Amino acid sequence: MDKSAKSTSTVALKTPTGLHQEAVKDISAGITVLLADVFALYLKTKNFHWHMSGSHFRDYHLLLDDQGDELFAITDPLAERARKLGSSTLKSIGDIARRQRINDNDSDFVHPHGMLAELREDNSSLVASMRSLHDVCDEHGDVATASLLENWIDEGEKRVWFLFEILRDTNA
Helix, strand or coil: CCHHHHHHHCCCCCCCCCCCHHHHHHHHHHHHHHHHHHHHHHHHHHHHHHCCCCCCHHHHHHHHHHHHHHHHHHHHHHHHHHHHCCCCCCCCHHHHHHHCCCCCCCCCCCCHHHHHHHHHHHHHHHHHHHHHHHHHHHHHCCHHHHHHHHHHHHHHHHHHHHHHHHHCCCCC
């Protein structure tokens, strides 16, 4: 590696922002962990979409495809928000694995109601994490990140609602 390439890799990002350095640090850290959770939940949702079975296969398969699309649509704006604040963001699958709080599910078989119940709880956790980060944004006056989160919180609540209603009579 030549010296100029090496020296630029250690230079701190100096992206101009109206936020104080502490705000950038706090919000960017929250964004990065949230992004890891979104990727983890996206992949789990797709896993369950791919492995769905049973009498309601088509409905559940399509629902999880739609929910996966919603989650994936969050990833780029969230990562770019971190960059706009002057921070770096996730770099690899390993980086996601080190930061995620949403547990993976590598089971060979999960009953469809078990899948939906797990996704309902994970989406509820994701919404709670978004609300927490929104509080940090409010504390530091970051209306742009807070505004993004508000829409995603609403989408997350919708995912939880749909999963709850499907499972209402199943004791899951």
